[in-house]
Amino acid sequence: xxxxxxxxxxxxxxxxxxxxxxxxxxxxxxxxxxxxxxxxxxxxxxxxxxxxxxxxxxxxxxxxxxxxxxxxxxxxxxxxxxxxxxxxxxxxxxxxxxxxxxxxxxxxxxxxxxxx
Amino acid sequence: xxxxxxxxxxxxxxxxxxxxxxxxxxxxxxxxxxxxxxxxxxxxxxxxxxxxxxxxxxxxxxxxxxxxxxxxxxxxxxxxxxxxxxxxxxxxxxxxxxxxxxxxxxxxxxxxxxxxxxxxxxxxxxxxxxxxxxxxxxxxxxxxxxxxxxxxxxxxxxxxxxxxxxxxxxxxxxxxxxxxxxxxxxxxxxxxxxxxxxxxxxxxxxxxxxxxxxxxxxxxxxxxxxxxxxxxxxxxxxxxxxxxxxxxxxxxxxxxxxxxxxxxxxxxxxxxxxxxxxxxxxxxxxxxxxxxxxxxxxxxxxxxxxxxxxxxxxxxxxxxxxxxxxxxxxxxxxxxxxxxxxxxxxxxxxxxxxxxxxxxxxxxxxxxxxxxxxxxxxxxxxxxxxxxxxxxxxxxxxxxxxxxxxxxxxxxxxxxxxxxxxxxxxxxxxxxxxxxxxxxxxxxxxxxxxxxxxxxxxxxxxxxxxxxxxxxxxxxxxxxxxxxxxxxxxxxxxxxxxxxxxxxxxxxxxxxxxxxxxxxxxxxxxxxxxxxxxxxxxxxxxxxxxxxxxxxxxxxxxxxxxxxxxxxxxxxxxxxxxxxxxxxxxxxxxxxxxxxxxxxxxxxxxxxxxxxxxxxxxxxxxxxxxxxxxxxxxxxxxxxxxxxxxxxxxxxxxxxxxxxxxxxxxxxxxxxxxxxxxxxx
Numbered sequence: 001x002x003x004x005x006x007x008x009x010x011x012x013x014x015x016x017x018x019x020x021x022x023x024x025x026x027x028x029x030x031x032x033x034x035x036x037x038x039x040x041x042x043x044x045x046x047x048x049x050x051x052x053x054x055x056x057x058x059x060x061x062x063x064x065x066x067x068x069x070x071x072x073x074x075x076x077x078x079x080x081x082x083x084x085x086x087x088x089x090x091x092x093x094x095x096x097x098x099x100x101x102x103x104x105x106x107x108x109x110x111x112x113x114x115x116x
Numbered sequence: 117x118x119x120x121x122x123x124x125x126x127x128x129x130x131x132x133x134x135x136x137x138x139x140x141x142x143x144x145x146x147x148x149x150x151x152x153x154x155x156x157x158x159x160x161x162x163x164x165x166x167x168x169x170x171x172x173x174x175x176x177x178x179x180x181x182x183x184x185x186x187x188x189x190x191x192x193x194x195x196x197x198x199x200x201x202x203x204x205x206x207x208x209x210x211x212x213x214x215x216x217x218x219x220x221x222x223x224x225x226x227x228x229x230x231x232x233x234x235x236x237x238x239x240x241x242x243x244x245x246x247x248x249x250x251x252x253x254x255x256x257x258x259x260x261x262x263x264x265x266x267x268x269x270x271x272x273x274x275x276x277x278x279x280x281x282x283x284x285x286x287x288x289x290x291x292x293x294x295x296x297x298x299x300x301x302x303x304x305x306x307x308x309x310x311x312x313x314x315x316x317x318x319x320x321x322x323x324x325x326x327x328x329x330x331x332x333x334x335x336x337x338x339x340x341x342x343x344x345x346x347x348x349x350x351x352x353x354x355x356x357x358x359x360x361x362x363x364x365x366x367x368x369x370x371x372x373x374x375x376x377x378x379x380x381x382x383x384x385x386x387x388x389x390x391x392x393x394x395x396x397x398x399x400x401x402x403x404x405x406x407x408x409x410x411x412x413x414x415x416x417x418x419x420x421x422x423x424x425x426x427x428x429x430x431x432x433x434x435x436x437x438x439x440x441x442x443x444x445x446x447x448x449x450x451x452x453x454x455x456x457x458x459x460x461x462x463x464x465x466x467x468x469x470x471x472x473x474x475x476x477x478x479x480x481x482x483x484x485x486x487x488x489x490x491x492x493x494x495x496x497x498x499x500x501x502x503x504x505x506x507x508x509x510x511x512x513x514x515x516x517x518x519x520x521x522x523x524x525x526x527x528x529x530x531x532x533x534x535x536x537x538x539x540x541x542x543x544x545x546x547x548x549x550x551x552x553x554x555x556x557x558x559x560x561x562x563x564x565x566x567x568x569x570x571x572x573x574x575x576x577x578x579x580x581x582x583x584x585x586x587x588x589x590x591x592x593x594x595x596x597x598x599x600x601x602x603x604x605x606x607x608x609x610x611x612x613x614x615x616x617x618x619x620x621x622x623x624x625x626x627x628x629x630x631x632x633x634x635x636x637x638x639x640x641x642x643x644x645x646x647x648x649x650x651x652x653x654x655x656x657x658x659x660x661x662x663x664x665x666x667x668x669x670x671x672x673x674x675x676x677x678x679x680x681x682x683x684x685x686x687x688x689x690x691x692x693x694x695x696x697x698x699x700x701x702x703x704x705x706x707x708x709x710x711x712x713x714x715x716x717x718x719x720x721x722x723x724x725x726x727x728x729x730x731x732x733x734x735x736x737x738x739x740x741x742x743x744x745x746x747x748x749x750x751x752x753x754x755x756x757x758x759x760x761x762x763x764x765x766x767x768x769x770x771x772x773x774x775x776x777x778x779x780x781x782x783x784x785x786x787x788x789x790x791x792x793x794x795x796x797x
Contacts, residue, residue, distance in 0.1 A: 020227040
């Protein structure tokens with residue numbers, strides 16, 4: 001599978017990422033790093049511990065990582081979750097569905113990257 | 117070493133850092149930090165190495181805004197350009213970052229071209245700024261040096277014509293500065309800004325410039341001047357002022373104005389009886405008042421054709437008594453305060469260092485007044501280091517010193533100087549208390565020689581000395597490191613080091629050592645310690661007569677078996693106390709272990725009476741238990757070199773007693789030579 005095909009399946013923006021990062025090799029190198037990025041695990045832990053502040057930070061970082069790699073789909077759901085958590089002391093009811101969506105998109109994205 | 121510039125990336129996401137590093141690694145060395153706290157810790161140590169910082173906003177522990185705030189507080193923000201990197205693009209965020217001193221803002225997702233371009237241009241910009249600032253200080257320095265040089269040449273011409281040494285100008289300059297600084301603390305009646313003080317001090321060099329117009333027959337006349345001649349002499353004030361007044365173009369320069377005042381009025385008197393204008397009190401400009409006092413002080417303390425040099429104390433006394441004119445009472449107070457300092461400092465004022473010190477001052481001042489932006493960060497860092505050292509040396513109560521070998525100068529830390537009651541700078545330390553009293557001359561010699569004999573690879577010297585600190589003999593450790601030049605052929609340039617008071621430590625060590633030497637049961641020495649002390653005596657005291665006594669208790673086993681161990685111990689303690697009572701302090705008594713003891717003693721003539729007395733005092737009974745001993749004695753003669761031989765002889769003698777009926781003593785003789793004791797069988 002080419003990098004471009006991979007982006008199509010996981011609903012990312014290949015044109016954007018190639019214009020910024022210049023080469024397929026570099027894109028691939030950093031996509032593989034996304035696999036070992038810990039922000040998603042931290043997000044899950046923070047939600048489980050009902051730590052809104054920690055959850056905000058982790059989801060914010062996840063969003064940043066996705067934006068860097070033009071993982072548009074996951075970036076969008078992470079962004080929605082981030083905004084729902086921003087400035088909150090407690091995790092509200094609106095968080096649950098947004099978090100579910102993030103989990104789903106994350107799983108898809110990781111599966112695609114693993115096939116590279 | 118890499119020639120690449122270093123960039124600090126501060127971001128909590130490892131992935132983001134890696135991405136940025138990947139984009140920048142071709143041109144820069146990258147250092148990473150996970151949050152603001154880590155970044156600040158790194159900057160604390162490596163501020164000078166970093167040419168730019170990339171800073172994220174949302175981070176755990178310390179976020180980007182807090183980091184910027186801290187960098188403002190400690191001033192680093194002025195020296196390291198910070199580019200914010202964040203996915204937050206709200207104006208409030210951007211404004212806040214700029215407000216806190218960030219130079220640029222790069223939003224995520226990163227675009228390689230943008231990142232490289234912005235980093236490059238900001239690095240170049242900062243570099244240019246630094247270069248300019250360095251060049252600016254260099255230029256100010258050069259300009260000041262030239263100015264100073266011209267003034268000095270001019271005033272020296274006058275001095276040499278006058279037959280005086282060129283030192284007078286330098287001294288007046290230095291004294292003027294001291295008085296003005298003291299005066300500044302006392303009153304704000306005069307304009308005494310640092311800039312103005314520098315100006316007055318510079319202008320002071322010109323005070324006698326008018327003497328150029330005085331015929332040299334009068335100027336250098338050895339005898340007393342006639343009234344007419346004196347009138348001509350007095351005209352040097354007005355003449356000097358006139359010369360300055362006639363300088364075309366620059367008449368309004370502050371330096372010329374102040375110099376005019378000084379030239380014209382430095383012979384006025386506070387009571388109005390001076391010349392040329394008979395001004396009174398504060399009608400006389402303060403610059404002229406101060407230079408007049410400095411001039412008189414230096415004239416008194418220097419040798420002139422018509423008078424010897426007075427001691428500084430005497431000179432101050434003469435001025436205070438009004439023997440040399442009347443002065444502003446405030447200035448006299450200043451003189452009293454700085455009298456000690458003057459006495460010390462004037463001996464080290466020489467052409468080279470005073471000029472340079474002044475120029476440094478001026479550069480620092482100029483830089484300060486032209487805004488913080490150009491303040492030299494290196495100077496700032498050095499200043500920081502110096503303060504740190506000062507505080508540390510005071511906290512640890514260590515005397516820190518610098519040593520320069522030629523000419524010999526010791527420079528002490530402030531705390532050290534205070535503690536020793538000495539000036540910070542000590543020239544010719546070998547002639548002063550520092551090298552004569554604090555250190556014994558031979559110790560000072562030993563230390564400086566040891567430092568000179570070090571090598572660049574192994575420059576340290578550690579040595580214990582007994583120093584005299586404020587009259588108290590104190591054991592001190594001196595730790596010093598020689599400084600070798602960095603050039604191809606390393607040269608010894610001096611040393612820095614510290615003097616640590618280890619007196620208390622040493623006392624404690626002695627006590628511990630003593631305790632370790634003692635046998636815990638009886639308080640006598642143990643065998644090891646006794647052996648050591650005896651060996652020393654055997655080597656050192658050849659011409660004395662010594663005897664070693666060895667004995668054990670004949671029936672000690674019984675004491676233990678019949679009366680129990682506690683009673684056995686009591687018996688041993690009794691024997692030990694009897695030994696103590698019957699030996700002299702110069703004797704060495706020890707318990708070897710078990711029921712065996714030794715006594716080592718000096719004697720004159722014959723030892724037998726001493727032995728007999730000790731033997732009979734030891735034998736007897738304790739609480740009904742009979743004490744009997746088998747004692748062997750060996751006398752030291754020329755053939756015996758070591759303790760072990762001596763001990764073996766005493767042991768053999770005692771053994772022969774044990775075999776032949778016990779409870780007696782015997783001297784070793786050659787007939788016992790081949791005997792085998794339990795010990796050496």
